[in-house]
Amino acid sequence: MIKGLLKKDLYNLASYKVSLIIVILFCSLAMIGTDAIYWSSIVIGIIVGMISLSTFNYDEISKANKYILTLPPTRKEIVLEKYVLAICSMILGGLFGFGLTLLVGSLLNYLRPDDFVDISLDTLVSTSVGGMFGVALIQAIQIPSIFKWGAEKGRIQMFVIILFLALLISGIGFALDKMGSSLDIESLERIFNDFGLILLLLLSFLMYFISYKISYKIYKAKEV
Amino acid sequence: MEWLGDEMNIIITNSSGLPIFEQIENSIKKAIFSNDLKEGEMLPSVRSLANELKISFLTVKRAYDELEKAGFIKTIQGKGSFVAPKNLDLIKEEKLKEIQDYMEKIYEITKISNISKDEVEELFKMIFEEEL
Amino acid sequence: MNNIEVRNLSKEYDGFLLDNVSFDVPAGAIVGLIGENGAGKTTTIKALFNIIGFKGDVKIFGKDSKVYEKEIKKDIGALFDDSFLSDYLNCKHINKIMKDFYETWDEKKYFDLLKQFDLPLNKLVKDFSSGMKMKVKIAVAMAHSPKLLILDEPTSGLDPVVRSEILDLFRKYIEEDESRSILLSTHITTDLEHISDYILFIDNGKIVLDVPTDELLEDYGVVKCSEEDFLKIKAEDYVSYKKGKYQYAVLIKNKNEFKRKYGITTIDKPSIDDIMLFYIRGEK
Structure with missing residues (x-):
């Protein structure tokens, strides 16, 4: 049952693959090869990771929800499928961010040896996982609210969340700055090392789980 | 059709x-x-x-x-x-019903055109006697 | 045996009430659901699928529709005028998806129907005309040979030639297996005159008519008469009337009985639309 729903969403996404590739390439080229190389893995990770949310838009455009509820999948399976898709795209985003940054970075270093940027694998793993955590956080908040209010309002909400997160991070950075430290990749890495990347991933899945429970509760009684 | x-x-x-x-x-x-x-x-x-x-x-x-x-x-x-097997009574009954339908039509015409029952009976007798 | 049994179905929205609706869809029958926009047709259909919550009992294939929801849905083919899986799929994609939903999905039947309808396999549904879209939906609803078809406006947007083709398809579907049923809502009541066995007329959230189509078309009549004659007709002998400048038009339930009782012989045969109008706009 979930397989059929996944296929539907993947076919939907496939119809906009070209614009996606352009965005990813543009981002990676813009960021890789500058000092911000590690940030590119986060940005790519978030762009790819967020794709799954746009499947809600496709459903809304086709008014699919009403029809899907006449098919055998249960409401539970319908909700679960969105989380399977979300987690897959989060992981895919992490891998993409990591792989693409490494690939293009090495390629640029090869092409421009005089402008060499040192790429540390450890740091790259940390930033990629950080990106995945960000995706998990946004999705865990977004999915229940989309189930509740729909994709259109959800999109506005997403901007608010991202803005809020950005403010929060710069706030933390400002606070750290006051305390004599600065928000750079090294300190981020330090935080990750202290917490442990595994712990961060576990936290992501916990957020997904709680979010799923909330979404199911919302969708169980939802009338479309 | x-x-x-x-x-x-x-x-x-x-x-x-x-x-x-x-x-x-x-x-x-x-x-x-x-x-x-x-x-x-x-x-x-x-x-x-x-x-x-x-x-x-x-x-x-x-x-x-x-x-x-x-x-x-x-x-x-x-x-x-x-x-079902044919039944002569049934056929007769059916034909009588058909005649009744025509009669009803005749009756309607007489009503509209103010023709009396006697006049119709006269006409009917004439048709029967022509046969003989 | 009834494939659908609805008892005391009620649903309240802001400013709308579906009020204690009860009806059956017998095996082997095609039931036409008619009524004005907003009368409660789609709300009724949504309740059958638990798309909305409701009060009352719905049994499908003799089973409670809430308890046996998944099992029941495997044996239903559904169609909504305004809702589908996705517009960003082509017919081949749809086949691969639906295969996962229905164990009884018949690929050959699906593609045969598409071929019969002359539909392209590789074009996205969003680029289809509204008639083509409807045909895909019909093919999808029928390809797993469900026991029950529940169709919301299945012939809207189709030209008369295609409509008659589709109606033939529905008739054949029942002839193939007489334990099947179809419940379809429609605006185009002339379609129902040729296909439905029962008419279910819903007005303002209430069922006002649930009769064999045959009875509706053969026994109901419209009497045109003078005011003087109208005043002689007893209230229990007519459904409603419309007063014109020169005549009264009166809807009656039984032509033959009426002829016998009142001797009025000029009785017109009403269409389903005429009857609907008498119920909605007529006076009593």
Whole structure:
């Protein structure tokens, strides 16, 4: 049952693959090869990771929800499928961010040896996982609210969340700055090392789980 | 108009004023009287006739029920409907009914045109005497 | 045996009430659901699928529709005028998806129907005309040979030739297996005159008519008469009337009985639309 729903969403996404590739390439080229190389893995990770949310838009455009509820999948399976898709795209985003940054970075270093940027694998793993955590956080908040209010309002909400997160991070950075430290990749890495990347991933899945429970509760009684 | 096999016509029109089930009934009766449908022969199933005529199966069922009530056909559960053995009384009754229909029409004309019963009777006698 | 049994179905929205609706869809029958926009047709259909919550009992294939929801849905084919899986799929994609939903999905039947409808396999549904879209939906609803078809406006947007083709398809579907049923809502009541066995007329959230189509078309009549004659007709002998400048039009339930009782012989045969109008706009 979930397989059929996944296929539907993947076919939907496939119809906009070209614009996606352009965005990813543009981002990676813009960021890789500058000092911000590690940030590119986060940005790519978030762009790819967020794709799954746009499947809600496709459903809304086709008014699919009403029809899907006449098919055998249960409401539970319908909700679960969105989380399977979300987690897959989060992981895919992490891998993409990591792989693409490494690939293009090495390629640029090869092409421009005089402008060499040192790429540390450890740091790259940390930033990629950080990106995945960000995706998990946004999705865990977004999915229940989309189930509740729909994709259109959800999109506005997403901007608010991202803005809020950005403010929060710069706030933390400002606070750290006051305390004599600065928000750079090294300190981020330090935080990750202290917490442990595994712990961060576990936290992501916990957020997904709680979010799923909330979404199911919302969708169980939802009338479309 | 629909053509069913070689032996039977069932013609349904909206302009006849007769209910559709009655039109079916009459078509089948006609086929039985003219021996196009022979004793023991099977009629099309209710469903297939309904689909062919593009009408509800309940309409066809109503026609078949009426035919069965009047003794023209016999329905055996699970097998189908068959033309019943001919019955002379039945035929006479049927013909009388036909005459009654004409009579009713005559009656209506007389009412509209203010023609008296005696005048009609006179006319009727004349027709009979011409024969002799 | 009834494929659908609805008892005391009620649903309240802001400013709308579906009020204690009860009806059956017998096996082997095609039931036409008619009524004005907003009368409660789609709400009724949504309740059958538990798309909305409701009060009352719905049994499908003799089973409670809430308890046996998944099992029941495997044997239903559904169609909504305004909702589908996705517009960003082509017919081949749809086949691969639906295969996962229905164990009884018949690929050959699906592609045969598409071929019969002359539909392209590689074009996205969003680029289809509204008639083509409807045909895909019909093919999808029928390809797993469900026991029950529940169709919301299945012939809207189709030209008369295609409509008659589709109606033939529905008739054949029942002929193939008489334990099947179809419940379809429609605006185009002339379609129902040729296909439905029962008419279910819903007005303002209430069922006002649940009769065999045959009875509606053969027994109901419209009497045109003078005011003087109209005043002689007893209230229990007519459904409603419309007063014109020169005549009264009166809807009656049984032509033959009426003829016998009142001796009025000029009785017109009403269409389903006429009857609907008498119920909605007529006076009593």
